[in-house]
Amino acid sequence: MWRSWLLKGTTCLLQVAAPRLLHQRHVSSLSVRLVTHRLLHRTPCALHLRVNAQSWSRAFKKDAKSTVEFPTSPITVTDIKQYLRSKEIPFHDGYSCLHIPSIFVDPSTRRDSFSLFVDKTTGQFLCKDTQVEGSWEDLQDCLEVMQSGEQDSLSPHVLLGYPESLEEQEERERELREVQRIWSSSAPFADLPEDEVQLIKAMFQITKISNVTLKKFGVRLFKPTRSLVFPWFGGPDSSLKGVKLLSAQSTDAGRVIYNEATVPKSNSYHNLFGLHLVGRMDSEVVLTGHELDALAVSQAAGLPSVALPRGVSCLPPILLPYLEQFKRVTLWLGGDVLSWEASKIFSRKLAAHKSIVSFKQLREDVYGELINTDQVAGVKWTRFLELNRILKGHRKGELTVFTGPTGSGKTTFISEYALDLCMQGVNTLWGSFEINNVRLAKIMLTQFAMQRLEENLEQYDFWADKFEELPLYFMTFHGQQNIKAVLDTMQHAVYMYDINHIVIDNLQFMMGQENLSVDKFAVQDHIIGAFRKFATNSSCHVTLIIHPRKEEDGRELQMASIFGSAKASQEADNVVILQEKKLVTAPGRRSLQVTKNRFDGDVGIFPLDFIKSSLTFSSPVKGKLKLKKVPPKAGNEEEEEEVEAVAAAGKKAEVKKERATKTTKTTKTPQNTKTPAAGGESTKKSQ
Numbered sequence: 130m131w132r133s134w135l136l137k138g139t140t141c142l143l144q145v146a147a148p149r150l151l152h153q154r155h156v157s158s159l160s161v162r163l164v165t166h167r168l169l170h171r172t173p174c175a176l177h178l179r180v181n182a183q184s185w186s187r188a189f190k191k192d193a194k195s196t197v198e199f200p201t202s203p204i205t206v207t208d209i210k211q212y213l214r215s216k217e218i219p220f221h222d223g224y225s226c227l228h229i230p231s232i233f234v235d236p237s238t239r240r241d242s243f244s245l246f247v248d249k250t251t252g253q254f255l256c257k258d259t260q261v262e263g264s265w266e267d268l269q270d271c272l273e274v275m276q277s278g279e280q281d282s283l284s285p286h287v288l289l290g291y292p293e294s295l296e297e298q299e300e301r302e303r304e305l306r307e308v309q310r311i312w313s314s315s316a317p318f319a320d321l322p323e324d325e326v327q328l329i330k331a332m333f334q335i336t337k338i339s340n341v342t343l344k345k346f347g348v349r350l351f352k353p354t355r356s357l358v359f360p361w362f363g364g365p366d367s368s369l370k371g372v373k374l375l376s377a378q379s380t381d382a383g384r385v386i387y388n389e390a391t392v393p394k395s396n397s398y399h400n401l402f403g404l405h406l407v408g409r410m411d412s413e414v415v416l417t418g419h420e421l422d423a424l425a426v427s428q429a430a431g432l433p434s435v436a437l438p439r440g441v442s443c444l445p446p447i448l449l450p451y452l453e454q455f456k457r458v459t460l461w462l463g464g465d466v467l468s469w470e471a472s473k474i475f476s477r478k479l480a481a482h483k484s485i486v487s488f489k490q491l492r493e494d495v496y497g498e499l500i501n502t503d504q505v506a507g508v509k510w511t512r513f514l515e516l517n518r519i520l521k522g523h524r525k526g527e528l529t530v531f532t533g534p535t536g537s538g539k540t541t542f543i544s545e546y547a548l549d550l551c552m553q554g555v556n557t558l559w560g561s562f563e564i565n566n567v568r569l570a571k572i573m574l575t576q577f578a579m580q581r582l583e584e585n586l587e588q589y590d591f592w593a594d595k596f597e598e599l600p601l602y603f604m605t606f607h608g609q610q611n612i613k614a615v616l617d618t619m620q621h622a623v624y625m626y627d628i629n630h631i632v633i634d635n636l637q638f639m640m641g642q643e644n645l646s647v648d649k650f651a652v653q654d655h656i657i658g659a660f661r662k663f664a665t666n667s668s669c670h671v672t673l674i675i676h677p678r679k680e681e682d683g684r685e686l687q688m689a690s691i692f693g694s695a696k697a698s699q700e701a702d703n704v705v706i707l708q709e710k711k712l713v714t715a716p717g718r719r720s721l722q723v724t725k726n727r728f729d730g731d732v733g734i735f736p737l738d739f740i741k742s743s744l745t746f747s748s749p750v751k752g753k754l755k756l757k758k759v760p761p762k763a764g765n766e767e768e769e770e771e772v773e774a775v776a777a778a779g780k781k782a783e784v785k786k787e788r789a790t791k792t793t794k795t796t797k798t799p800q801n802t803k804t805p806a807a808g809g810e811s812t813k814k815s816q
């Protein structure tokens with residue numbers, strides 16, 4: 130029964146998959162709507178984690194965390210090929226990488242002659258034999274050094290130009306010890322009594338997964354927290370590099386909540402779970418969003434299967450070399466719209482042609498949209514319910530133009546608006562040209578913690594640790610910028626981090642570099658048009674803040690206050706205005722007006738009250754709070770429950786405080802309130 134479902138799903142998908150283009154890999158999305166849910170009777174938890182370019186395993190250079198630099202010399206595959214030819218380096222043209230002989234392995238001991246992979250989009254390289262990785266510039270330097278010294282190979286340590294700081298080294302060693310500690314205190318399923326095995330399987334809704342499959346993938350049980358432990362074996366010696374812990378908890382409402390935690394931390398957890406089981410000659414693989422799905426596929430279909438480290442949220446390019454050997458990659462990510470969209474984005478990265486589609490491909494997408502109308506409407510805000518009522522949600526590929534009077538709080542509002550989405554897993558990139566990233570991050574952190582951290586400095590690390598987990602990146606630009614440089618950076622970030630939302634604050638900072646002999650509004654129209662095109666082509670939402678071109682005292686802003694021509698207003702999918710009515714009785718009172726909504730045409734306006742202490746515009750959440758749980762740490766289940774309870778109490782106190790500040794300024798929020806992500810963020814639920 131089980132197997133027949135799987136095969137049915139496979140066949141169905143293969144019928145709708147794109148006709149194979151010459152030299153192209155077959156990338157298909159399995160119709161999980163038909164399969165996975167029934168297969169395991171469970172829906173894996175959503176992953177809301179961040180990946181950045183840091184690699185735990187790399188022995189050298191680390192990127193500045195969460196900042197996206199302008200790629201100094203955007204590279205093309207033609208440039209890379211030309212360079213390699215000029216150096217007489219042979220290469221194979223792969224799907225997403227060029228393969229060259231590794232220069233870090235002595236030619237006489239090379240196991241695989243083409244084990245160094247150069248990413249066709251970024252030029253970044255990875256040697257699979259030695260794990261050495263670096264930028265295109267690094268590779269060129271290495272090749273120059275090698276050829277000028279007439280050497281056959283280089284030491285893998287040649288790139289140790291950026292030694293780890295003592296702190297980094299200590300952190301890495303601490304993590305390694307933690308990995309070993311968890312692993313050695315975890316039990317293989319074969320060593321557990323059968324009744325306990327059954328209980329655990331029921332908890333994770335994997336009763337059909339056999340002990341043999343669990344053993345094959347090395348899955349163990351960490352008894353103190355009853356978490357499943359998924360190992361990360363990597364490197365040339367397939368050694369243990371990290372672990373992922375998955376725990377399941379039942380709620381009073383009878384739902385199951387899955388939490389996961391990784392060591393090392395999520396931003397350097399680059400594991401394709403199950404990769405160590407893939408043979409060198411395998412030419413087909415199923416790529417799943419969750420470890421348990423990889424087990425199910427392997428058991429039911431007997432196909433090599435690997436799981437992404439962070440589910441559908443991203444496919445880090447650093448993993449692409451490991452997928453190069455496969456002629457067919459089947460994406461099995463989930464049946465919801467988010468997963469469908471991720472499948473499309475990932476398949477582009479894996480080689481599907483960007484500009485050719487047939488209705489055969491579209492047909493499944495159209496069907497998906499028809500049966501998932503709510504998800505098609507986009508990610509809902511948890512702090513701005515009125516915005517959901519009007520705009521229905523935040524959708525990929527759209528352009529939102531946002532304006533408001535000078536100094537009215539545009540940046541402050543959009544910061545909270547974007548933070549809300551980011552807290553729900555929308556990978557977000559900020560281009561803040563007016564205020565620097567430290568100030569912006571401070572505003573966001575205050576909004577995240579919903580309190581003045583200046584007065585609660587002892588809580589700083591707690592909130593900063595949680596904040597660091599958000600999939601949030603910042604461009605490092607400041608002041609006037611050239612639009613092309615900004616667009617190149619955006620493109621790079623979408624490729625590297627699967628960015629879904631880009632905020633540009635604000636358009637005026639791109640105007641200065643353009644040709645001023647041309648009409649100013651023509652320039653503005655041109656820039657809006659460029660962002661529009663980017664949003665559509667990259668399936669990424671762009672929120673563009675624009676200063677109004679004219680403000681008249683006492684008069685509300687309208688669409689015509691922003692745009693130079695009707696053409697520009699046509700480009701935007703949504704137009705949102707922060708209206709400011711200066712009332713003596715309520716000086717902070719603003720209204721948010723939606724004057725254009727291409728999705729379903731609904732427009733409207735609603736009031737916003739500003740809470741100065743937390744820099745938030747969202748209305749305090751009424752009733753019982755739903756709070757996100759802290760990812761489990763070994764042995765702290767009790768503490769976790771306590772944290773939740775304290776969090777709820779802390780939040781109530783905060784709301785009370787806001788009311789109380791009107792009469793007195795002496796009330797303080799409780800000290801040492803270990804509040805996890807608050808602000809009405811809903812608990813991750815299994816569906």
Ligand SMILES: Nc1ncnc2c1ncn2[C@@H]1O[C@H](COP(=O)(O)OP(=O)(O)OP(=O)(O)O)[C@@H](O)[C@H]1O
Pocket residue numbers: 533534535536537538539540541542563716717718719739744
């Ligand atoms: N509703 C409000 N009431 C009072 N102060 C506010 C309100 N919203 C924001 N502020 C404060 O006003 C200042 C300016 O806010 P912000 O920088 O967000 O405005 P802006 O519209 O982006 O400004 P600009 O027009 O210069 O780009 C900040 O100190 C912010 O904390």
